[in-house]
Amino acid sequence: MTTTAPAPPITVAPSAGRINPPPGRWRGAGAPYLFLAPAIVLFTAFLAAPIGYTIYLSFRASKVSGLGLGLNARREVWAGLANYRQALGDPDFLASVRRVGLYGLILVPTMMGLALLFALLLDSKRTRAKSFTRIAIFLPYAVPAVIASLLWGFLYLPDVSPFVYLLQKAGINSPDILSSGGIIFAVANIALWGGTGFNMIVLYTSLKTIPADLSEAAMIDGASEVQIALRIKIPMVMPSLVMTFIFSMIATLQVFAEPNTLKPLTNTISSTWTPLMKVYRDAFIRNDIYSAAATSVIIALATIALSFGLLKFVGRRAFNQESGR
Amino acid sequence: MTTTQAHSGADPDTGVRRIRRSSPLATAALLIGAAYCLVPVLWVVVASTKSASELFSSFTFAPSSHLFGNIHDLSAYRGGLYWRWMANTLLYAGGGALLSTVVSAMAGFALAKYTFPGKNIAFNLMLAGVLVPGVILAIPQYFLLAKVGMTNSYLSVLLPSIISPYGIYLARIFAAASVPDEVLESARAEGANDARLFFDIALPMMRTGLVTVFLFQFVGIWNNYMLPYIMLGDDRLLPITVGLSGLLNQGASQPAMYTSVITGALLSILPLIALFLGLQRFWQVDLSAGAVKG
Numbered sequence: 013m014t015t016t017a018p019a020p021p022i023t024v025a026p027s028a029g030r031i032n033p034p035p036g037r038w039r040g041a042g043a044p045y046l047f048l049a050p051a052i053v054l055f056t057a058f059l060a061a062p063i064g065y066t067i068y069l070s071f072r073a074s075k076v077s078g079l080g081l082g083l084n085a086r087r088e089v090w091a092g093l094a095n096y097r098q099a100l101g102d103p104d105f106l107a108s109v110r111r112v113g114l115y116g117l118i119l120v121p122t123m124m125g126l127a128l129l130f131a132l133l134l135d136s137k138r139t140r141a142k143s144f145t146r147i148a149i150f151l152p153y154a155v156p157a158v159i160a161s162l163l164w165g166f167l168y169l170p171d172v173s174p175f176v177y178l179l180q181k182a183g184i185n186s187p188d189i190l191s192s193g194g195i196i197f198a199v200a201n202i203a204l205w206g207g208t209g210f211n212m213i214v215l216y217t218s219l220k221t222i223p224a225d226l227s228e229a230a231m232i233d234g235a236s237e238v239q240i241a242l243r244i245k246i247p248m249v250m251p252s253l254v255m256t257f258i259f260s261m262i263a264t265l266q267v268f269a270e271p272n273t274l275k276p277l278t279n280t281i282s283s284t285w286t287p288l289m290k291v292y293r294d295a296f297i298r299n300d301i302y303s304a305a306a307t308s309v310i311i312a313l314a315t316i317a318l319s320f321g322l323l324k325f326v327g328r329r330a331f332n333q334e335s336g337r
Numbered sequence: 338m339t340t341t342q343a344h345s346g347a348d349p350d351t352g353v354r355r356i357r358r359s360s361p362l363a364t365a366a367l368l369i370g371a372a373y374c375l376v377p378v379l380w381v382v383v384a385s386t387k388s389a390s391e392l393f394s395s396f397t398f399a400p401s402s403h404l405f406g407n408i409h410d411l412s413a414y415r416g417g418l419y420w421r422w423m424a425n426t427l428l429y430a431g432g433g434a435l436l437s438t439v440v441s442a443m444a445g446f447a448l449a450k451y452t453f454p455g456k457n458i459a460f461n462l463m464l465a466g467v468l469v470p471g472v473i474l475a476i477p478q479y480f481l482l483a484k485v486g487m488t489n490s491y492l493s494v495l496l497p498s499i500i501s502p503y504g505i506y507l508a509r510i511f512a513a514a515s516v517p518d519e520v521l522e523s524a525r526a527e528g529a530n531d532a533r534l535f536f537d538i539a540l541p542m543m544r545t546g547l548v549t550v551f552l553f554q555f556v557g558i559w560n561n562y563m564l565p566y567i568m569l570g571d572d573r574l575l576p577i578t579v580g581l582s583g584l585l586n587q588g589a590s591q592p593a594m595y596t597s598v599i600t601g602a603l604l605s606i607l608p609l610i611a612l613f614l615g616l617q618r619f620w621q622v623d624l625s626a627g628a629v630k631g
Binding site for chain 1: 378443453469474613
């Protein structure tokens with residue numbers, strides 16, 4: 013990018029970053045709207061309208077009158093908060109929330125910890141085989157969650173699994189990872205496998221922006237690599253760490269593809285195993301789109317509340333440099 | 338190197354050189370991570386060479402000789418349905434990402450380089466859109482498209498994939514950073530209209546950043562399982578991910594299907610891995626700054 017831009021990318025005055033078309037040039041005045049038009053049309057049709065429609069549906073209910081026969085037997089009526097009350101009191105939903113909470117507690121800290129560790133090791137001057145390991149660890153990001161679940165699903169099957177085979181050869185009775193006790197780890201492992209590399213790359217990119225003389229000065233003063241990592245590098249990549257953490261958390265709340273793919277391989281995954289699976293079941297198997305809509309809104313609100321809450325909690329410290337500009 | 342000797346505490350014999358020496362333990366940690374990430378990929382390569390009976394009887398990592406037979410069986414499945422899924426995936430992920438990049442680039446350019454009434458509203462809406470959980474949208478998108486009779490069609494998966502608030506946000510940053518105002522002003526002074534400014538001048542300058550937007554969108558669409566899973570009923574319209582998970586479902590009752598699932602999984606990730614390795618220099622993502630270093 014720097015090769016194409018002869019001028020420094022940062023403009024001095026905030027107004028210098030825009031073109032003010034000369035008066036009387038109507039083309040310039042309409043152009044930005046034309047450039048934005050496709051985005052605005054698509055945004056309205058596929059983001060704003062679905063959100064609005066979900067919120068609307070979440071306050072509606074289907075009412076059956078008479079015997080439930082005839083054209084007007086089913087009517088849609090205003091339901092107030094009934095769908096929300098029902099969703100929040102539904103034991104299946106609460107169980108799925110607890111499950112995803114536990115799943116997130118297992119997955120997110122492990123994934124972020126490993127991503128940070130690998131990023132620091134790649135940034136360290138004391139490691140070898142960097143480009144090979146960087147690519148290898150990032151590679152699973154290219155494999156979609158469904159295919160990843162499929163591969164791991166087979167690796168979990170006792171008849172196929174090399175791990176079970178090796179344990180048996182060693183005379184150890186291996187635990188069944190697809191059993192009800194192990195399944196949450198089985199799903200978390202797939203997400204860990206797919207997500208660590210991406211987070212590692214984000215953190216590694218962020219580490220590379222730290223001026224080299226900073227660590228070199230610390231090194232000359234006798235700081236060890238671990239000290240440099242803890243005192244200089246980690247604080248400086250804190251904004252990236254927070255962002256990747258939030259993105260991982262959002263993805264966790266919406267887990268769907270992995271358990272849905274593993275489902276045919278085991279009977280320990282129910283159709284309401286995660287909140288989103290329950291939304292799917294309510295909408296398409298039970299044909300109760302009103303309850304599905306209310307549950308969707310609850311999940312979306314929880315996601316946004318968690319993201320903002322976390323940003324507010326760590327924000328002031330982590331983003332000090334940015335807000336100062 | 339010699340400067341370190343002047344500092345107290347530094348061993349004159351080693352100094353900086355001691356720190357630059359490689360640590361086997363640290364390298365081993367990286368290699369273990371790499372091995373963990375490569376095992377399933379190596380497994381699928383080996384497993385797709387096995388016949389259906391060998392899959393459950395021979396040692397997992399012992400290769401066999403049935404790869405071409407498996408590919409043949411997979412290709413024969415319902416008149417080459419698998420290859421149709423491949424073509425569909427290319428259309429959804431490739432076509433969708435391309436259109437998404439163009440739409441994002443245009444919007445990003447407008448937001449970065451023009452002043453106009455409503456600009457802040459448009460930008461803040463896009464920013465809010467970044468936070469909306471995308472997967473949650475799939476179900477209401479289905480019900481809205483069902484109302485206009487558009488579900489179970491290519492467009493029902495393609496159109497929702499084109500709009501990407503994050504892509505617009507990234508494109509705006511690239512436009513601001515890589516297209517100098519002076520160039521646009523002098524082009525305008527020479528009589529270039531806004532379309533020329535964008536297509537002939539700004540677009541080539543934003544190229545590096547737009548490759549990243551494209552890759553993001555490509556992986557995003559390729560990974561979005563729920564949208565096609567919900568939208569499509571006709572299995573000739575499916576992308577590879579939904580198609581293969583359907584095959585896996587069948588495998589539960591006829592395990593011979595598993596070989597096709599495994600071979601199909603291998604063939605579907607190979608092009609992706611190639612694309613990935615070829616373009617990996619574009620994957621340097623700085624989420625917090627929203628910028629990407631090219």
